[in-house]
Amino acid sequence: MAAVTLTNVVKRFGVFEVVHGANIDIADGEFVVFVGPSGCGKSTLLRMIAGLEDISGGDIAIGGKVMNDVEPADRGIAMVFQSYALYPHMTVEQNLSFGLRMNGNPKPDTERRVKRAAEILRIDELMQRRPKQLSGGQRQRVAIGRAIVREPQVFLFDEPLSNLDAELRVQMRVEISRLHKELGVTMIYVTHDQTEAMTLADRIVVLKGGNVEQIGRPLDLYNDPTNRFVAGFIGSPKMNFIKARIVGRDARGVVVELAGEEKTRIVQPLAGAAPEPGSKVVVGVRPEHFGNAGEGDADIAVAIDVVEHLGGTSFLYAKTANGEDVVIQRDAAKVPDTSEIIVSIRKSYLFDEKGLRLR
């Protein structure tokens, strides 16, 4: 059982710094997801934890022990690669047992561990096949099985589902959740898919350009993002951002006027100092936080371009009076047949020009 602690972790490739001092505390048994756009340094962080990349600065500790100079095999971790990295010339059984056999593990114990992994992942019937005779989902199971066999304290997953089709992805997501409950060990999971992050994680680490943007439980990130990036990244479809400006302050908070909507005022509660009247800000509204006219803080008129019907809900792709694109979520039954409608903003977030949340 092991907690994982990253303290000011820096990674440089030559002169190019790609991780700029990451501080992440992962509790024993926790399921943590690193999420962020492609190229933000998720894999690099994971590979540093695994020991496949040197650490340029800071410390990585697993189970309270600093691992910077410890061999990958001695860190008590197991990793599942995006490409599965199965040994192509070995059967599933040989793939699972290879590491143990090479290290002279007693045969009965090896067999026990392989059998257990096969049972957990339900791959018993595939044991004599080679990787190329398996489907993508089956390969994925074998790759996870190879990690289970090592009986690690920490599992590392690098985008394990990104090569699977949508349906299989959902199915494997559930399996991985189940696996976490069953084994109860720490898991660190890397993905660029916020849905995977939201559904799997105990806590999410949002990364951007080598910086940790925010760490928190899925719903905390959804309800209380610290900046515009996290607000836009978490939630699907993504949050709408509408240009606005500060017009003043009253007893309830700061008063904001939406661009192109001179008569519309939104009052945002604000604990901190308010920006000068006249400063530009951005109001963020999630698609699901638009309501019927008169039901929210403020009403705006939008022109509908396209309607997407998903069954129970529909998405309206529309433009504000100022020409900004917004996506509005509606019950399918409540989709209007006019192209101009008034919607209300039931809940909104305020960001300053740099993208920091004003709260």
Place this chain on the structure above:
Amino acid sequence: MRTQNATAYRFLTPYLLVFAVFWIWPIVSSFLISFQATRTVPWRFAPTFNWGRLIGDPAFYNALKNTLLILVIQVPVMISLAIVMAVLLNSPLLKARGLYRFAFFAPVVVGEVAYSAVFRLMFSLDFGIVNKLLESVGLAKIDWFSNVTPAMALIMIAVTWRWAGYNAILILAGLQSIPEDVYEAATLDRVSKLKQFLYITLPLLKPVIVFCAVLSIIGTMQLFTEPFLITERGGPGGGTETLGLLLYRQGFRSLNFGYASAVAYTMAGLAIAITLVQLWLTREPK
């Protein structure tokens, strides 16, 4: 569909004609000639004339023995060397990789006569750099051209020098097709570099190695240039005469085409047989 095929064949006709005249016909023709007595004109059909002679000909057995000896020693040595060279070429520590790759490949494009001449100079008794080096470390110099064993060794060294780099480049391509993360997975599995090489790299390279071995076997079965030019027509005293040389001597010196054709078919038959055995031994378990 049909007319499309017909059009394709019409485009291929010029090539097929050349192929038929200069490839198919000689193959058929030499097969027929091998059953004819060709020492006197007119040639006459005599099935046992050449084949019967072959079975009892000491010169044939000498050439066969030399060829097979070179085959069983030189091919494994060269392939092993090529694997080592490929692994070194693939090392991330290597600087100026392109230069080495060129250097390893260069012997193949050097003219055969030029390379043979250089080898004769390098291995010459009194002035050759090889003997000078031997003497400088206190060893006796070797008369490479007058004794059979050194002469055979010289042939093998020359052939290896010429073709090891070529095979190394082929094997390098195989090495580079093995994904890096397989080794990373093995590293996490606590498998040492040596065991990674033995249990991952070698098995995954098997198809390429078999391919190189087959090419080398076919090449060695036809070995001609080196014993012809370096050890001067299979010298000393036929000690390095190969099947290729015997064929040349019979066909183009004695103008005995029937016997030369029989030797040629024997060479081809042996190459096919050895290759089949090789493929069977290294077949994919299934």
